[in-house]
Amino acid sequence: MKMRLLKTGVCRGAYNMAVDEALLLSLQRGESLPTLRFYRWNPPCLSVGYFQDAQKEVDFDGLSRMGFSMVRRITGGKAVLHDDEVTYSVTVPESYAPGSVLETYRQICRGIIRGLSLLGVKCEMVALERGTRGPQGFARAACFSAPSWYEVVASGRKIVGSAQARRDGVILQHGSIPLTFSPKRVAACFKVSSEESRAKLEAILAQKASSLSDVLGRRVEPCDVEEALRLGFERELGWEFVEDGMTYQELLESCRLSAEKYGTPRWNLERGRMEEDEEEEGCLPCCR
Numbered sequence: 001m002k003m004r005l006l007k008t009g010v011c012r013g014a015y016n017m018a019v020d021e022a023l024l025l026s027l028q029r030g031e032s033l034p035t036l037r038f039y040r041w042n043p044p045c046l047s048v049g050y051f052q053d054a055q056k057e058v059d060f061d062g063l064s065r066m067g068f069s070m071v072r073r074i075t076g077g078k079a080v081l082h083d084d085e086v087t088y089s090v091t092v093p094e095s096y097a098p099g100s101v102l103e104t105y106r107q108i109c110r111g112i113i114r115g116l117s118l119l120g121v122k123c124e125m126v127a128l129e130r131g132t133r134g135p136q137g138f139a140r141a142a143c144f145s146a147p148s149w150y151e152v153v154a155s156g157r158k159i160v161g162s163a164q165a166r167r168d169g170v171i172l173q174h175g176s177i178p179l180t181f182s183p184k185r186v187a188a189c190f191k192v193s194s195e196e197s198r199a200k201l202e203a204i205l206a207q208k209a210s211s212l213s214d215v216l217g218r219r220v221e222p223c224d225v226e227e228a229l230r231l232g233f234e235r236e237l238g239w240e241f242v243e244d245g246m247t248y249q250e251l252l253e254s255c256r257l258s259a260e261k262y263g264t265p266r267w268n269l270e271r272g273r274m275e276e277d278e279e280e281e282g283c284l285p286c287c288r
Contacts, residue, residue, distance in 0.1 A: 001096055004033040005230060005241040013045030013071035013082070018257035021074060022250045023091045024172045032247060034092040036233060038226045041082040045069045046189045049077040049163065054269055062188045072268045073174075075163035080176050081186045086225045088112070089174035096239075097171055102150070105164050107237070108173050109152055112160055115232020116177075119225065121215050123154040157210035177229075179220060181211035 008019060016039055026032040046068060048054050054070065057079065063070060068081070090108055097104040109125055116123050127150055152160035162175030183205035192198045212220045233239045246254070261267050 001237075001239050002033055003092075003233075003239045003241050004035045005243040006035050006037040006246065007226065007243070008037060008039045008246070010040040010042045012043070012258075013041060013047065013069045014262035015254060015258045016041060016045075016082075016087070017047070017071050017073060017262045018254045019246070019250075020089045020091070020172060020174055021257055021261075022246075022253040023089070024167055024170050025253060026247065026250050027091055027093065027170050028168055031249060033242070033244075034096055035090070036230065036239070036241065037089045037091070038222075038229070039087050039089070040085070040222060041087070043067050043069055044081060044083040044185075045071055046079055046081050047071050047073050048079045048268075050074055050165075050271070051076060052079060057191060059189055059191045062190075066185065066188060068189065070268060071262050072271055073163060075165040075172065075174065077161075077163035079189070080161050081189055082176060083178070083182065083185060084180045085176050085178045086222050086229075087174065087176055088229060089172065091170065091172050094166070094169050094171060101164060101166065104171055105162065105173065106150055108164075109150070109160070109162065111233035111236045111239075112175075112177075112229060113152060113232070114236040115229035116154075116159075116212075118228040118231055119212065119216065119220060121154055121159070121212060123152055123159055123215075126151045126153050154210055154215045157208055157214075159210050159212070159215065177225060178209075178211035179222065179225070180213045181205075181209055183209070 011019070019037070019039070023032070023035050023037065027034060044066070046058065046063060048058065048070065050073060052072075054072065058070060060070070094104075097107050099107070106125060113123055113125060151158050160175055160177050162173055164171065164173040166172075183202040186205055187198050187201040190201065192201060212225065230241060234241065
């Protein structure tokens with residue numbers, strides 16, 4: 001199965017989310033190959049899930065003090081601070097990863113686990129036990145503090161946070177793989193009732209989340225993570241990669257979506273409030 005390998009480097013949050021949607025739309029039209037994309041973020045950006053009420057949960061004063069931005073994803077799940085990390089996105093037709101939303105999520109994560117093993121990371125996919133409750137109150141807003149249906153964990157702590165959506169036969173799954181992880185910086189992004197509550201959130205994050213540097217005891221460079229993941233998908237799922245850039249149409253669409261959608265208050269601030277009671281078909285709330 002042929003795939004495009006796309007490396008878009010460091011971009012702002014609105015543009016990063018615009019590119020992922022542009023790739024999905026391009027594949028829907030049959031204008032491009034299925035794509036594995038790697039990217040990073042500058043400035044650090046808090047991405048919130050499609051259904052989240054950002055105005056209720058996000059501390060915008062905290063984001064401003066730290067120089068962070070915010071963007072809403074088209075995928076479900078909870079908020080993720082994209083800081084020192086490698087982010088991946090997989091855009092494929094359903095025939096590449098057949099099955100339910102959960103089954104395709106597990107299949108794609110197998111490639112990630114295989115890739116991380118090449119770096120020396122011993123991780124596994126662990127099913128959430130039936131009846132398990134996640135953090136309540138303020139801690140529910142953050143992805144890496146909350147349990148999902150299946151966790152990719154190392155030494156019992158979440159090391160990958162992913163979310164997925166489907167549109168007209170095309171799957172988009174993207175996720176965060178932290179190189180380093182700062183519970184303090186993540187906790188500063190959310191509204192809490194007191195500094196005591198913020199300290200509790202930091203403690204929850206420190207207990208439940210990890211990073212490649214934490215697990216390996218050394219710094220891992222983004223390029224090494226990207227190459228390991230490419231090999232993991234190749235060996236585990238049989239995907240054959242050709243490195244290439246974006247098409248002219250994808251570039252135009254990314255710029256348009258960044259300006260008209262992902263960079264606007266209407267999308268980023270109001271969307272979750274308008275649709276908080278809805279369910280969207282094909283949306284995986286894997287960080288719920």
